[in-house]
Amino acid sequence: MDFAGEILVVVALTAGGIFGLVGSLGLLKLDNPMARLHAPTKASTLGVGSVLVASVLYAAFFGGRASVHEILIMIFLFMTAPVSANFIAKAHLHRHVKGQDLPPAEPDSHWAHVGDDGDEDGPENG
Amino acid sequence: MRRKLIPHPILTILLTVVWLMLVNAFSLNSLVFGLFLGLVIPFVTAPYWPGRPRLRNPRMIAEYIAVVIWDIIVANVRVAMIVLFRPNEQIRSHWIAVPLELKRPEAITVLASTITLTPGTVSADLSSEGHCLLVHCLHSDDPDGVRDDIKTRYERRLTEIFE
Numbered sequence: 001m002d003f004a005g006e007i008l009v010v011v012a013l014t015a016g017g018i019f020g021l022v023g024s025l026g027l028l029k030l031d032n033p034m035a036r037l038h039a040p041t042k043a044s045t046l047g048v049g050s051v052l053v054a055s056v057l058y059a060a061f062f063g064g065r066a067s068v069h070e071i072l073i074m075i076f077l078f079m080t081a082p083v084s085a086n087f088i089a090k091a092h093l094h095r096h097v098k099g100q101d102l103p104p105a106e107p108d109s110h111w112a113h114v115g116d117d118g119d120e121d122g123p124e125n126g
Numbered sequence: 127m128r129r130k131l132i133p134h135p136i137l138t139i140l141l142t143v144v145w146l147m148l149v150n151a152f153s154l155n156s157l158v159f160g161l162f163l164g165l166v167i168p169f170v171t172a173p174y175w176p177g178r179p180r181l182r183n184p185r186m187i188a189e190y191i192a193v194v195i196w197d198i199i200v201a202n203v204r205v206a207m208i209v210l211f212r213p214n215e216q217i218r219s220h221w222i223a224v225p226l227e228l229k230r231p232e233a234i235t236v237l238a239s240t241i242t243l244t245p246g247t248v249s250a251d252l253s254s255e256g257h258c259l260l261v262h263c264l265h266s267d268d269p270d271g272v273r274d275d276i277k278t279r280y281e282r283r284l285t286e287i288f289e
Binding site for chain 2: 018019022025026029030031032034035037038039041042045046049065067068069071072078079081082083085086089090092093101102103104105106107108109110111112113114
């Protein structure tokens with residue numbers, strides 16, 4: 001029983017380590033800001049998720065109790081990670097991307113945060 | 127009267143559960159204190175929550191969560207392969223416009239967050255009137271297929287949950 005527990009914890013930890021490593025590697029290897037943005041969203045979902053699963057398993061097998069902190073961490077992380085990624089993407093769009101490089105925003109006239117044709121009276125909702 | 131004292135019953139339950147999870151052990155003390163927080167916080171912050179989003183179809187919520195977790199695992203492996211084995215020149219990134227049928231801001235937020243959480247796609251912007259979502263896709267040979275995937279896998283289910 002203990003042995004099976006050890007194996008499960010090790011597998012989860014290793015998977016977390018690998019995905020974290022690949023995420024960081026992607027940050028180095030990819031060559032433009034939007035592509036780079038994909039790497040950290042990966043590290044924070046499955047990478048951190050696996051480490052948290054390992055923690056739950058460890059508490060269940062060796063601590064002799066159920067631990068639910070990890071589920072909370074995962075929920076908070078999953079709620080906040082997309083917000084920061086979205087901010088970075090919007091800053092990039094606003095400063096470096098022209099409207100004509102993007103697909104049309106049908107049925108509306110334009111994208112909310114793309115700074116083309118120089119007019120400053122864009123919509124104010126975020 | 128009841129509506130005024132307990133403006134968001136689900137939020138009250140959620141806050142109580144979150145408090146119990148933070149304590150990480152069940153006791154009557156923490157249950158009472160969690161319930162206290164669950165009653166006071168929605169009451170004090172009620173002006174910031176004017177609407178009360180209605181969630182239907184709890185079975186669909188469970189199905190949605192399962193689908194998203196599965197997609198996160200599959201897409202993680204796929205993006206890891208792209209990062210490790212595909213040279214940068216062969217990565218074909220795309221901007222994809224996803225027309226939205228969802229109207230409620232809560233539903234659009236969940237959809238945009240889901241798209242960002244599944245690796246390989248990041249939701250970047252909303253169109254000026256909120257009818258279209260701009261998504262960046264790391265690598266795909268078939269951008270239209272990615273758009274249709276988003277619409278059939280996520281948006282269809284969210285429509286049943288929120289609208």
